Amino acid sequence: MNEKMTRLQIKKMVKLIIGVVFIMVIITGFLIYSLSQTMNDSARKQMTIETEEYKNRINKQIESDFQSLDTLASFFTSEMIEDRDSFARRLDTSNKQNNFRTMAFFYGNGSGIVSTLGLGVKKNMSYKDLNEAVHPVIEKAFEGEKSVSRLFKSDAIDGRVFAYAIPVYIDGELSGVLMASDQIEIFSDIINGNTVLGGNGYLHMVGTEGNFLVRSQNSVVKEKISNIFDGPYFDPDEVDVLKQEMKDQKKVFSSFMYEGERYQVLLDPVGLNGWYLLCVDTLQDSNSSIYPVLGIMGVALVGVALIILFLLIYGFRMVQRNNRELWHRAYHDSLTGAKNLPYFNQELAKRLMEGRKLSVAALNIHQFKFINEIFGREYGDTLLREVKEVLDQKMREGEFFARDKADLFYLCLLDTDREQILTRLQDIMSAIVNISSHHHNNYQILLYCGVASNEENNKDVTPLMTHVMFALTTAKGSYQNNVWFYDSDLHEKEKKENYVESHMHQALRDGEFQFYLQPKVDLRTGQLKGAEALVRWVKADGSMIYPDEFIPLFEQNGFCTKLDRYMVECACRQIRQWMNEGTEPVGISVNQSKLLFYENDYITTLTNLIQKYDIPGNLITLEILEGLAADHVDELNHKISLLQEQGFRISMDDFGSGYSSLNILGNLHIDELKLDRGFLMEVSDGRDARARIIMEQIVQLTRRLQISTVVEGVETEENEKLCSDMGCDLGQGYYYSRPIPREEFNRKYMEQVQ
CATH class of the missing domain: 3.20.20.450 (EAL domain)
Structure with missing residues (x-):
C-alpha cells in the first residue's frame, strides 16, 4: 500500500513536473516570439524613421526644382515670350544657370522652344516630338496642374531622366507651359552617405518593377544586379506577392541571408511615380545573439525551472537594454551625449502643435574649424562637451537643446521677450568662455547666436528653423559674442x-x-x-x-x-x-x-x-x-x-x-x-x-x-x-x-x- 502510494505520488510529481515544464516551454516559446517581435518592431521603427527622413529630402529636392521653375516663370511677360528669338536665348541662359538637362517653353498651340545642355536651342518644336513620357505632364500643365513624369530614357543626353512641368500665368491668364528635365542621378548625393541608420545601413532607390534607379555605394551585396528580385534580397516564392504590394504602393518589411548573415530590409514607397526606397540594416540580425541563450534556457527548463526563469528575466532585460540603446543611438549625439537634430525637430513640433509661445536659438563658435587645426581635434571635442555641460545647467524646466553637427547647437527657450532672451544667451556664452579660458588663456573663445521667436503661433517647424539660421548667418558677421534676432524686414532687404x-x-x-x-x-x-x-x-x-x-x-x-x-x-x-x-x-x-x-x-x-x-x-x-x-x-x-x-x-x-x-x-x-x-x-x-x-x-x-x-x-x-x-x-x-x-x-x- 505504501509502495503503491509512493508510486502514485511519484507519478503525480512527474506529471506535475512535466506539466510545469510543458507550461514553461509554452511560456518560453511565447516569450521567444514576443522578444523576436519586439526587436523586429524596434528595428523596423528605426528603419521607418530613417526612410521617412530621406523621403523628405527627395521631396524637398523636387519642391526646390518646382520653386526654381515658379521663380523663373514669375519673370515672364507677354512681350518677352512673343519675341521667340530673344526668349530662346534667355531660356537657354536660365537652363545653364539652373543645371537642368533640358528646359522648354510651350505655347498654347503646343509648339515651343527647347534648350538642351550641350545641344543648344530648338525653336518651333512641338511637345509631341518629345518622349511620350513627357506628354502627360505637359498636358496637365496646360490644364493648370504642375506634375512630375515617370522615368524615361533620353536619347538627347543618353541617360535616364524625368520631367517637371508647370503652368505659366501672365496677368492672370495661362500663357504656356514651362518644362524642365533632370537625371535621376540628382538624388545620388541624398542616397549615398555614411549616416543611414547611424552608419549601419544603406539605401537604394528602385522603381515599381524593382529595377534599380539610384544605387548606394555601400551595398553589402556584391553582385551587380539590375533588379532587386534577381538578387538575394527576397525569397523567389514571395516575389509575385511583393510585386503586387509594390504595385499597390504598400510598405514591405522582410529579411534575407547573405554570406551567412541575416539583414533586415524595408521597401518604403516615396509617393512619386511608384518609386521606392530600399533600406537595408547592415547590422547582423539583432535576434541572432539572443537565440542561443534562449535555446539553453529551453533545455535548462527540463531540469532547472528557476534557471530558465532567471534566464528569461535576464533575456527580457537585455532586450529592454538593447531597445534603450537603439533609442539612444537614434536621438542622441555620440560625441557630447546631447540630443540630436531629429529629436529636437520632433519635440519642437510637439510644442508648436500645443500652441506654446517659444523661441529657437542657434549657437555657434567663431572659427571652430581653425580651433581644431590650431589646438587639435581632441581640444575641439572637449570644447563641444563643455558647451553641452553649460547648456545642461542653463536650460529651464520644459526647455531642451540639441547638437546638430560640428559646433552647431539648437536651443528651445520658453521665452519670447527679447531682453530676457538676450540676457540668458549672454549668460550662457559668458559661462562657455569662462570654462574654455582654463585650457588656453591666450586664446579667446567667441560665440555668436541667432534667435527666432514663434510669436505668430505658427505650427510649422520649417519656417522657424529657416528664420533662426538666417539670424545666425547675420550674427556671424560680427567678430564678438553676438546675438541676432530674426527680422522679417531685414530678410526682405537681403533677398532684394x-x-x-x-x-x-x-x-x-x-x-x-x-x-x-x-x-x-x-x-x-x-x-x-x-x-x-x-x-x-x-x-x-x-x-x-x-x-x-x-x-x-x-x-x-x-x-x-x-x-x-x-x-x-x-x-x-x-x-x-x-x-x-x-x-x-x-x-x-x-x-x-x-x-x-x-x-x-x-x-x-x-x-x-x-x-x-x-x-x-x-x-x-x-x-x-x-x-x-x-x-x-x-x-x-x-x-x-x-x-x-x-x-x-x-x-x-x-x-x-x-x-x-x-x-x-x-x-x-x-x-x-x-x-x-x-x-x-x-x-x-x-x-x-x-x-x-x-x-x-x-x-x-x-x-x-x-x-x-x-x-x-x-x-x-x-x-x-x-x-x-x-x-x-x-x-x-x-x-x-x-x-x-x-x-x-x-x-x-x-x-x-x-
Missing part, C-alpha cells in the same frame, strides 16, 4: 540685395539701366546750361529698382565702375545725337566713383569714348566726391590735369555733405563746385544766419578761384532767388524738373534749343 547682385550683369547687357537727365539752369538768365546724368534701373516688366537700393551695393562689390563707364558712354552718345540733329548741345555731368577714378586705364578709356563719338571733351563734366581728396592730393591733381588736357571738366559733388574743408578748394584744380542741398536747406529756413554767411563766403571764394558753382536741391522760387542773390551760377532741383528719361528731356528742352 541678392536679386540685385545676381541680376546686375544681365541688366546691363539688356539695357535695363536707363539714362535719365536732370536740367541745370543759369540763375541769371533762366536758360538751360547743362544736365546731370542719373541712372534708373527699369526692369523688363516695367517695375523700377531705385538708386538707393542698388548704388550702395555696387560701390561695395565694384560693379559701379562698369556702370559709371556705361553712363559716360550714354552721355557721349546723347551729345553726338544732338550734334547730328543740328541741336546746340549742352554739357552733361556724370558721377564717377572712387574705384573707377583710380583705375590704370581710366583716362585712356574716357579719351577713347570722346574720340569714338567725336565730341568736344568740355561737354563732359566728371563729378567726383570730396572723399577722393582725403589722401594723395598730388596724385589726384595729376589725374585731374591729364583729364583737363583732354577737355574734360571736373566737378566736386555734394560739397558740404561731410566734413568739408576749404583746403580742398585751394588744393584741387577743379572747374566746378556742387553745393549739397543741405547747405540750401539750412540757409532757406532763415534761422541760421551763420550758415548763410558761410555759403556766401564759399561762393565768393569759388568765383575768385574761377570755379563755377551749382546749387543742388532748388525746390521753390524762394530757393532760386536766394541762390541768385548770393551769386551762385547754376541751380538744379525739382523746381525746374525731376530727373526724366532722355526722350522726355529732348522733347521738353532740346527741341526749344533747336
Whole structure:
C-alpha cells in the first residue's frame, strides 16, 4: 500500500513536473516570439524613421526644382515670350544657370522652344516630338496642374531622366507651359552617405518593377544586379506577392541571408511615380545573439525551472537594454551625449502643435574649424562637451537643446521677450568662455547666436528653423559674442540685395539701366546750361529698382565702375545725337566713383569714348566726391590735369555733405563746385544766419578761384532767388524738373534749343 502510494505520488510529481515544464516551454516559446517581435518592431521603427527622413529630402529636392521653375516663370511677360528669338536665348541662359538637362517653353498651340545642355536651342518644336513620357505632364500643365513624369530614357543626353512641368500665368491668364528635365542621378548625393541608420545601413532607390534607379555605394551585396528580385534580397516564392504590394504602393518589411548573415530590409514607397526606397540594416540580425541563450534556457527548463526563469528575466532585460540603446543611438549625439537634430525637430513640433509661445536659438563658435587645426581635434571635442555641460545647467524646466553637427547647437527657450532672451544667451556664452579660458588663456573663445521667436503661433517647424539660421548667418558677421534676432524686414532687404547682385550683369547687357537727365539752369538768365546724368534701373516688366537700393551695393562689390563707364558712354552718345540733329548741345555731368577714378586705364578709356563719338571733351563734366581728396592730393591733381588736357571738366559733388574743408578748394584744380542741398536747406529756413554767411563766403571764394558753382536741391522760387542773390551760377532741383528719361528731356528742352 505504501509502495503503491509512493508510486502514485511519484507519478503525480512527474506529471506535475512535466506539466510545469510543458507550461514553461509554452511560456518560453511565447516569450521567444514576443522578444523576436519586439526587436523586429524596434528595428523596423528605426528603419521607418530613417526612410521617412530621406523621403523628405527627395521631396524637398523636387519642391526646390518646382520653386526654381515658379521663380523663373514669375519673370515672364507677354512681350518677352512673343519675341521667340530673344526668349530662346534667355531660356537657354536660365537652363545653364539652373543645371537642368533640358528646359522648354510651350505655347498654347503646343509648339515651343527647347534648350538642351550641350545641344543648344530648338525653336518651333512641338511637345509631341518629345518622349511620350513627357506628354502627360505637359498636358496637365496646360490644364493648370504642375506634375512630375515617370522615368524615361533620353536619347538627347543618353541617360535616364524625368520631367517637371508647370503652368505659366501672365496677368492672370495661362500663357504656356514651362518644362524642365533632370537625371535621376540628382538624388545620388541624398542616397549615398555614411549616416543611414547611424552608419549601419544603406539605401537604394528602385522603381515599381524593382529595377534599380539610384544605387548606394555601400551595398553589402556584391553582385551587380539590375533588379532587386534577381538578387538575394527576397525569397523567389514571395516575389509575385511583393510585386503586387509594390504595385499597390504598400510598405514591405522582410529579411534575407547573405554570406551567412541575416539583414533586415524595408521597401518604403516615396509617393512619386511608384518609386521606392530600399533600406537595408547592415547590422547582423539583432535576434541572432539572443537565440542561443534562449535555446539553453529551453533545455535548462527540463531540469532547472528557476534557471530558465532567471534566464528569461535576464533575456527580457537585455532586450529592454538593447531597445534603450537603439533609442539612444537614434536621438542622441555620440560625441557630447546631447540630443540630436531629429529629436529636437520632433519635440519642437510637439510644442508648436500645443500652441506654446517659444523661441529657437542657434549657437555657434567663431572659427571652430581653425580651433581644431590650431589646438587639435581632441581640444575641439572637449570644447563641444563643455558647451553641452553649460547648456545642461542653463536650460529651464520644459526647455531642451540639441547638437546638430560640428559646433552647431539648437536651443528651445520658453521665452519670447527679447531682453530676457538676450540676457540668458549672454549668460550662457559668458559661462562657455569662462570654462574654455582654463585650457588656453591666450586664446579667446567667441560665440555668436541667432534667435527666432514663434510669436505668430505658427505650427510649422520649417519656417522657424529657416528664420533662426538666417539670424545666425547675420550674427556671424560680427567678430564678438553676438546675438541676432530674426527680422522679417531685414530678410526682405537681403533677398532684394541678392536679386540685385545676381541680376546686375544681365541688366546691363539688356539695357535695363536707363539714362535719365536732370536740367541745370543759369540763375541769371533762366536758360538751360547743362544736365546731370542719373541712372534708373527699369526692369523688363516695367517695375523700377531705385538708386538707393542698388548704388550702395555696387560701390561695395565694384560693379559701379562698369556702370559709371556705361553712363559716360550714354552721355557721349546723347551729345553726338544732338550734334547730328543740328541741336546746340549742352554739357552733361556724370558721377564717377572712387574705384573707377583710380583705375590704370581710366583716362585712356574716357579719351577713347570722346574720340569714338567725336565730341568736344568740355561737354563732359566728371563729378567726383570730396572723399577722393582725403589722401594723395598730388596724385589726384595729376589725374585731374591729364583729364583737363583732354577737355574734360571736373566737378566736386555734394560739397558740404561731410566734413568739408576749404583746403580742398585751394588744393584741387577743379572747374566746378556742387553745393549739397543741405547747405540750401539750412540757409532757406532763415534761422541760421551763420550758415548763410558761410555759403556766401564759399561762393565768393569759388568765383575768385574761377570755379563755377551749382546749387543742388532748388525746390521753390524762394530757393532760386536766394541762390541768385548770393551769386551762385547754376541751380538744379525739382523746381525746374525731376530727373526724366532722355526722350522726355529732348522733347521738353532740346527741341526749344533747336
